Structure formats: C-alpha cells, structure tokens
C-alpha cells in the first residue's frame with residue numbers, strides 16, 4: 001500500500017520516533033523526519049529505514065524555528081504530522097520550567113501555525129498520562145480529572161488545551177491526542193532502543209544498565225506504598241505497541257474532522273519488583289537493588305483504561321512485560337553504549 005503525501009514525524013530520530021518510523025514504513029507510508037538531534041540520532045534513523053524497508057527523508061531542525069518549518073512544508077507535500085518532538089524529563093522541567101514551556105508549548109504553537117499556513121490540518125500529538133492528576137480511581141480513563149504536578153506535565157496539558165480550542169474553533173482540523181503511559185522495550189531485532197544520555201531517570205533503562213554492568217545497583221524509590229509489594233505500580237507499554245498506536249490513530253482520524261483523545265497503555269499494572277524479577281528472568285543476570293526513600297512527586301499506582309483506544313482506533317497492546325524485558329535486554333546487550 002502506498003498512501004499519498006508525506007507523513008512528517010517531528011522527533012522521529014528519538015526513541016519513540018524511530019520505532020514509529022518503522023511502523024509507518026511497514027504500513028506503506030512515505031516518512032519525513034524533522035529532528036533537532038538534541039536527543040535523537042541519525043544512526044537510529046538509518047536503522048529504522050533498514051528495518052522498515054524504505055527510505056526516510058530527514059531534515060535537521062527545531063520546531064521552534066518557524067522559517068525552517070515553512071521551508072519544509074514548501075518542499076514536501078505533507079499529508080499529516082506526528083508531533084513527537086519535545087523535552088520530557090520531569091526533574092529537569094522543575095529546574096528549567098521556561099525551557100520546557102518554550103520547547104514544548106512554543107514549539108507546538110510554531111508547528112501548528114506552520115501547518116495551518118501550509119494547509120495541513122491532520123495531527124497526531126504525543127501527550128502523556130502525566131496530564132492526569134493523582135488518580136482518584138484506577139484504571140484511569142480519559143474522563144479522569146486533569147492536573148499535572150510538574151512543568152513537564154503542564155506543558156503537555158497546555159498543548160492539549162491549544163488543540164482542544166483549535167478543533168472547537170476550526171472543525172476542519174483532525175487531531176488525535178495520545179496519552180502514553182510508560183513506554184519501554186525495544187525493537188525485537190535488537191537494532192533500536194532507548195539511548196538515554198547520562199544517568200537514566202526512568203526505571204527500565206536503569207535496570208538494564210545495572211544488568212549489563214554499567215551501574216552497580218538499582219535504588220528502588222519507596223517500598224511503603226499501598227501496593228501489593230509496597231513498590232510503585234505502573235502501566236508499562238512496549239514501544240512497538242506504542243508505535244502501532246500512532247499508525248492506528250492516523251488511520252482512524254475522523255474523515256469529517258474533529259478531535260480524539262485516547263490513552264495508550266496495556267491496562268495492567270506492574271510493580272518495580274515485578275519489573276526487576278521479569279528483567280532478571282529475561283536476561284539471566286542478577287539486578288542488585290536497595291530500598292531508598294520515595295522519589296518526590298511519585299504516585300503509588302497508575303494504569304490505563306485502554307478501552308477507548310480499542311473502540312476508536314481498533315488498537316490494543318499485544319506485548320507483555322516479559323517481551324518488553326527480553327527486547328530491552330537484546331538491545332542493551334548488543335548496544336551497551338547505545339548508538340555511540
């Protein structure tokens with residue numbers, strides 16, 4: 001199948017972006033990536049192109065650069081945009097809020113204006129389960145109250161608000177807001193994966209670096225939560241399932257215009273100790289750990305009600321935690337220093 005027009009993926013050289021490019025190529029789309037390379041890699045793009053069996057056109061640039069976007073839209077007939085570019089570290093967002101609002105909020109605004117000027121009105125936006133406040137009940141559905149607790153989360157919510165206002169005012173826009181739960185995993189080939197710079201903030205990359213011997217032990221942040229084993233519970237989602245969710249959203253965007261907002265998660269929660277045990281089983285390595293105080297801002301438990309994604313997109317997550325760990329381990333073992 002060959003669809004007409006380019007699919008522009010901002011942030012396509014990053015972790016989720018590169019997996020999404022593979023899924024788009026496999027679905028027969030023509031893929032164009034716009035990425036600043038601040039947190040992405042051209043090696044990831046080369047590998048995504050080989051895995052997806054197609055070329056990926058690449059333009060280096062920053063979404064805040066309106067002139068660069070205008071030039072890109074003038075050169076390529078783009079039919080839809082997947083907007084994944086952004087900054088995403090919660091702790092850093094607390095220290096540098098203006099940077100987060102500038103990149104995530106101003107960057108999205110600049111992209112929306114450039115799209116409008118170019119007559120491109122189809123968008124899939126990477127949002128996060130972080131936009132929900134502390135959950136009142138589980139699982140979390142899309143009607144749950146919004147109330148992020150840090151600048152990163154608020155920057156995502158501000159973009160969602162822009163999109164809701166835009167779609168209300170101009171119904172020819174077709175927008176999908178995807179609220180990701182906890183993306184982990186790697187391409188099953190072992191060729192693509194998460195390549196965090198410096199010390200990983202998130203659990204899965206930290207665990208895999210301990211397993212491969214790059215770090216001595218995992219600090220488990222809190223073992224006194226009201227969860228079955230006292231450690232935090234999250235909805236971990238395989239990045240290939242997440243990538244498929246983008247392709248499904250693109251396909252499902254209502255032909256008549258409008259906005260869809262869906263959770264992308266598995267609907268299952270796993271504790272930190274579940275993840276460690278699954279990773280040990282997948283890797284055959286021991287993951288030494290110690291219990292440390294709770295991380296400020298963390299919640300006890302969070303998992304998705306993914307039923308709306310199934311209804312509206314025909315999408316559901318296929319991979320379980322064992323598959324996520326197996327694929328992370330294959331990537332980590334084959335690429336101990338990431339793409340470098």
Ligand code: UD1
Pocket residue numbers: 090091128129130152153181182183201202203204206218219220221222231232233234272295297298
């Ligand atoms: C974090 C972000 C969230 C973001 C998501 C992206 C925070 C508070 N939230 O979610 O906004 O969308 O990443 O994937 O940072 N843990 C440890 N030791 C570690 C690291 C984590 O015990 O070294 C625990 C955490 O306390 C938590 C679980 O592992 O219970 C998952 O943590 P993490 O991977 O950072 O994800 P979230 O905090 O859910």
